[in-house]
Amino acid sequence: MPTFALPVQVGGVGFDYRLHMAVADKWIELLKGNDEAWEMGNIVHTLTNRRWLEKCVTYAESHDQALVGDKTIAFWLMDKDMYDFMALNGPSTPNIDRGIALHKMIRLITMGLGGEGYLNFMGNEFGHPEWIDFPRGPQVLPSGKFIPGNNNSYDKCRRRFDLGDAEFLRYHGMQQFDQAMQHLEEKYGFMTSDHQYVSRKHEEDKVIVFEKGDLVFVFNFHWSSSYFDYRVGCLKPGKYKVVLDSDAGLFGGFGRIHHTAEHFTSGLPT
Template sequence: MAIPDKWIKLLKEVKDENWNMGDIVWTLTNRRYMEKTVAYVESHDQALVGDKTIAFWLMDKKMYTHMSVLSPPNYVINRGIALHNMITLITHSLGGEAYLNFIGNEFGHPEWLDFPRKGNNNSYHYARRQWHLVDDENLKYKFMNKWNSAINALEEIYGWLHSSPGYVSWKHEDDKIIVFERAGLVFIFNFHPDKSFPDYPVGVNRAGTYKVILNSDDLQFGGENRVDSKVLHFTIPETFANRSCKMFVYIPCRCAIVYKLLDD
């Protein structure tokens, strides 16, 4: 419960420009070495009996008016989808040895779930998930669902959930950057609300050429298409962040990128 409790506490009480990267990493990794743990973003405590889902804490009532792909861009929705995607990936890839979706959090269901009971006059109104939302191509719920599917598909290939725990090489509080390696992949997160970083140094332990294999800023995931996934990144033989070499990457604000070593 520590992980979903952490996310809900941050969303309720802390502006994301004040999120502590070290605290997030500690919550995601604070378990005995190789003790198998199930990680999840939200649970019954958040999404049942009248509280809000993670998506609704992020986007609130704007979800009822600005989730159409035909509507003008909206800052609250753009921020919400970006952070929802980042929270999903970092929890999935760093938080444990299994990952649990919670009845609709994969596509950002807006409302809570509440079974008929005396306290709600035995109402069935909230006793369902609105699965039609994610199937509507005119709504932005599809972006979060595609991101969730892409994460699971990538994990099927590289198997980070049954690999050794991630090695976190970088936690920068001012830049709001987290970097770690797991299952041979390099995960980079920029939680900063408005700072993008060109030529950001990233330490890696294996020399070679790296390419982007997953990017939350892709248009299909509701992003702004600021990352060119065709660009290759070459390491140089200089130690950085306690790793044997480094490379330089462009990491936009509120973006998560996964890199792999070519020919690996």
């Protein structure tokens, strides 16, 4: 489709963004291992590795995971615990708690650093538990490889959007977080801001800090350590407030960040 990216006025479709395909592949690569071994510099490099001034659409998950029988990000993180421990009136497990926290952080850092546009895919916004598989019969590829199909089954031929809308399930908090991310971008326009600067990729603390527009993003990927009085340098001195907190109770978190606390950058507060 040679005219796909040409302007509409000269006969093209006008699509001038590139799909940042490496990001979704990187998350699956990391999720197949141990999150305690994640390298902060490697994550940042993958998210920011694109040509200067080339606009990209980024996404944390794609059809490679959600459509062809592989595991969704949510299932990689929480596995079979999702079938028994996603009700708010029942107990949770460490897998569920860690999985929900990481799922939100994966989506937010992808949106924050991965490009100028962000794409959800087939229930990713609330952690769709299973892949989506359309009815299909057996086929033989040109290489001669035989693919058995799924006996034309409709068993997984649906997207469970009802899960994200069910207020008695933990999926609802994950969907609320996705909506909050969209509202954050709508209000601050950080994805297309000219100001982008990664100020910290700390491998021991497992902390990533970066600035986009007027916002400062702070991610703590450490599996056991929380921090207080953590010093973060910023371009603009002054007082900062929390505008989005993935650990808020509304999003299924534990509410460990105090939103009323005043946060000052280095130098004299204003």
